[in-house]
Amino acid sequence: EVELVQSGVEVKKPGESLRISCQYSEYNLMSYWIGWVRQMPGKGLEWMGIIYPGDSDARYSPSFQGQVTISVDKSISTAYLQWSTLKASDTAKYYCVKSMVSLGVVDFWGQGTLVIVSS
Amino acid sequence: EIVLTQSPDFQSVTPNETVTITCRASQSIGDNLHWYQQKPDQSPTLLIKFASQSISGVPSRFSGSRSGTDFTLTINNLEAEDVATYYCHQTSRFPSTFGRGTKVEIK
Numbered sequence: 001e002v003e004l005v006q007s008g009v010e011v012k013k014p015g016e017s018l019r020i021s022c023q024y025s026e027y028n029l030m031s032y033w034i035g036w037v038r039q040m041p042g043k044g045l046e047w048m049g050i051i052y053p054g055d056s057d058a059r060y061s062p063s064f065q066g067q068v069t070i071s072v073d074k075s076i077s078t079a080y081l082q083w084s085t086l087k088a089s090d091t092a093k094y095y096c097v098k099s100m101v102s103l104g105v106v107d108f109w110g111q112g113t114l115v116i117v118s119s
Numbered sequence: 120e121i122v123l124t125q126s127p128d129f130q131s132v133t134p135n136e137t138v139t140i141t142c143r144a145s146q147s148i149g150d151n152l153h154w155y156q157q158k159p160d161q162s163p164t165l166l167i168k169f170a171s172q173s174i175s176g177v178p179s180r181f182s183g184s185r186s187g188t189d190f191t192l193t194i195n196n197l198e199a200e201d202v203a204t205y206y207c208h209q210t211s212r213f214p215s216t217f218g219r220g221t222k223v224e225i226k
Contacts, residue, residue, distance in 0.1 A: 045155075045163065045206055047215040061214035062120075095162060103210045105153045105169070109162040 001025070004034075004096045004110035011116045012086050019082035020113045022096030024053075033102050034079040036070060037095040039112075048094075050102055051079060059102050086117045121145050123152075123207050125218035133226045138194040140221045142207035145188075151211035152190045154183055157220075158203045166205070167192065199225055 003025040012018055024034055035050035049060035053072045060070070072079045081094060096110035122145040132138050142152065150170040155163040165174050167183035170190055180195040194201055202225055207218040 044220045045157075045208075045217040047208075047217065059213070063214070103213055103215055105165065105210055106155070106163075106208070107165055107168075109164065112162055 002098060002108045004098060004108060006094075006096050006110040006113045009114045009116070011118070013119055014086055014088055014117055016086050016117075017082070017084050018086055018115065019080050020094060020115065022079045022081075022110055024077050024079065024096075024098070033099045033104070034072065035097045035099060035106070036068075036081045037097055037106070037109075038064075038092045039095065040092040045095075048081070050099065052102065053077075053079065057102075086115075088117050088119075090115060091117045120214060121148060121209050121212050121216050123209055123216055123218035125207055125221050127221060128219070129222045129224070131224045131226045132197050134199060135196050138197055138201075138223055140192040140194075140205055140207075140223075142190040142192070142218050143188060144190070144209060144211075146212075147188055148209045148211035150185060151209055152183075152185065153208045153210065154181075154192045155206045155208060156201075156203045157206065163206065194223070197223070197225070 005023045007021045033050045036048040038046045048064040049070045051058040051070045058070045069082045093112045095112045097106040098108040124143045154167040157163040170185040171183045182193050184191045204220045204222045
């Protein structure tokens with residue numbers, strides 16, 4: 001069974017850095033991609049980017065390119081989403097998701113990580 | 120970027136009624152359109168993939184169809200547990216994009 005377990009709530013100040021995590025379970029030894037989706041308070045879903053744990057090949061939506069970094073540590077089955085300089089507008093819930101291909105249907109969602117950026 | 124225009128934004132329905140949600144793509148995306156359900160304070164879950172393919176464990180009252188660049192999610196005999204926001208999602212062209220969502224409530 002697939003499991004995506006995300007790190008907990010983060011409360012940060014503008015200008016601070018942050019890295020949130022998503023621990024994924026192996027799934028029948030098949031390869032898959034781990035992505036990130038943003039949901040701002042009371043708003044819809046936005047696809048941010050995705051990474052292939054096998055070789056760390058990462059793809060970003062143009063809206064998020066340069067704003068965040070997606071990475072993975074295959075040795076501990078964990079994907080990361082990080083910011084070097086947080087802004088208040090980064091306040092949102094971030095979902096870790098699984099797809100079989102880089103541009104594919106999301107067949108499983110993590111529980112989400114709430115990030116609050118406030119002075 | 121492909122824009123998905125969902126309608127309506129909100130729908131209030133009595134139990135056992137049929138709900139129809141539409142998602143129109145700004146250009147041709149084939150069948151690369153999927154539907155998700157997000158119940159209040161929960162993560163989204165996959166309802167329908169590739170326009171009309173059913174998902175194991177999803178009640179049969181949920182169905183999807185396509186006509187050109189217009190996609191429809193139909194919920195037959197709405198139940199109280201179907202209160203949620205529904206999103207369409209295209210995976211035809213990079214970047215992947217979502218519709219703005221349709222909130223379904225019970226009257």
